Amino acid sequence: MALFSRKKSNEPVKIRLHNVHKAFGTKKVLAGVDLEIRTGESLVIIGGSGTGKSVTLKCILGLLTPDSGHVEIDGKNLSTLSHKEHDEAISQIGMLFQSGALFDSLSVWENVAFSLIQNQKMNKQEAKKIAIEKLAQVGLPQSVADSYPADLSGGMRKRVGLARAIATNPNVIFFDEPTTGLDPIMSDVINDLIVSTVKTLGATALTITHDMNSARKIADRIAMLYEGKIIWVGTVKELDKTTNPYVRQFVAGSATGPIDVEVKVA
Ligand SMILES: Nc1ncnc2c1ncn2[C@@H]1O[C@H](COP(=O)(O)OP(=O)(O)OP(=O)(O)O)[C@@H](O)[C@H]1O
Numbered sequence: 001m002a003l004f005s006r007k008k009s010n011e012p013v014k015i016r017l018h019n020v021h022k023a024f025g026t027k028k029v030l031a032g033v034d035l036e037i038r039t040g041e042s043l044v045i046i047g048g049s050g051t052g053k054s055v056t057l058k059c060i061l062g063l064l065t066p067d068s069g070h071v072e073i074d075g076k077n078l079s080t081l082s083h084k085e086h087d088e089a090i091s092q093i094g095m096l097f098q099s100g101a102l103f104d105s106l107s108v109w110e111n112v113a114f115s116l117i118q119n120q121k122m123n124k125q126e127a128k129k130i131a132i133e134k135l136a137q138v139g140l141p142q143s144v145a146d147s148y149p150a151d152l153s154g155g156m157r158k159r160v161g162l163a164r165a166i167a168t169n170p171n172v173i174f175f176d177e178p179t180t181g182l183d184p185i186m187s188d189v190i191n192d193l194i195v196s197t198v199k200t201l202g203a204t205a206l207t208i209t210h211d212m213n214s215a216r217k218i219a220d221r222i223a224m225l226y227e228g229k230i231i232w233v234g235t236v237k238e239l240d241k242t243t244n245p246y247v248r249q250f251v252a253g254s255a256t257g258p259i260d261v262e263v264k265v266a
């Protein structure tokens with residue numbers, strides 16, 4: 001059962017994707033994605049490997065430009081904004097990248113404080129203090145602050161990534177596969193941390209995962225991406241009752257059903 005309140009359907013839309021298309025060469029990845037994420041809501045996108053989940057996130061962040069359609073943040077169409085306005089809209093988003101994406105040459109606290117120092121021009125002493133607070137918030141002791149990413153386990157790196165994502169107290173946080181590569185217990189720890197940090201910040205959250213336990217735990221609503229479109233959106237309760245054969249197959253993790261599973265033999 002999700003820990004978030006479900007009474008968020010009247011909140012204003014924070015992020016909207018309107019008929020977003022994105023192809024790479026002849027490969028169509030997004031083929032008309034429509035999606036609304038309401039303020040304060042935790043929305044989870046599920047879908048198979050290579051279906052375009054990360055591409056969707058990158059289109060919202062402006063790291064990729066949709067071929068057609070558009071993305072709105074706070075009702076503003078990103079493609080019509082000036083460079084400065086665009087940066088402002090994006091700067092309210094914190095991001096936990098799929099790979100963790102820590103800078104190996106920077107210490108843990110410098111990773112966490114990166115945006116505070118680079119974008120907000122905060123002095124190092126103040127930034128380190130905040131970094132240590134954020135590390136504590138994700139359950140890491142001060143002693144970790146001066147170590148380097150290479151010294152940490154996968155679970156600890158995820159926590160550092162999470163501390164970095166929340167360092168600027170963002171209004172919106174994106175989590176790309178936050179539990180991939182972690183054991184089930186550490187996955188659950190990270191899920192709980194996501195729920196508690198998002199709650200503490202009162203943030204809007206968008207998470208991408210193929211881990212259904214994680215989705216169930218952190219989602220107010222779940223959206224499924226398949227063949228370039230959002231084919232289903234609903235609450236966890238609705239997920240368990242749906243008769244949609246694609247959703248049912250994905251949730252059951254079954255190799256048989258309507259979803260085309262490409263199996264490449266090396
Ligand atoms: N910059 C790029 N250039 C070319 N192709 C790309 C690029 N980014 C993504 N793709 C392709 O787009 C498709 C979707 O990629 P994406 O990373 O969004 O998948 P995903 O749903 O996040 O998968 P996974 O669950 O494995 O992370 C893939 O076929 C990928 O190879």
Ligand SMILES: [Mg+2]
Pocket residue numbers: 053054055098176
């Ligand atoms: Mg991905």
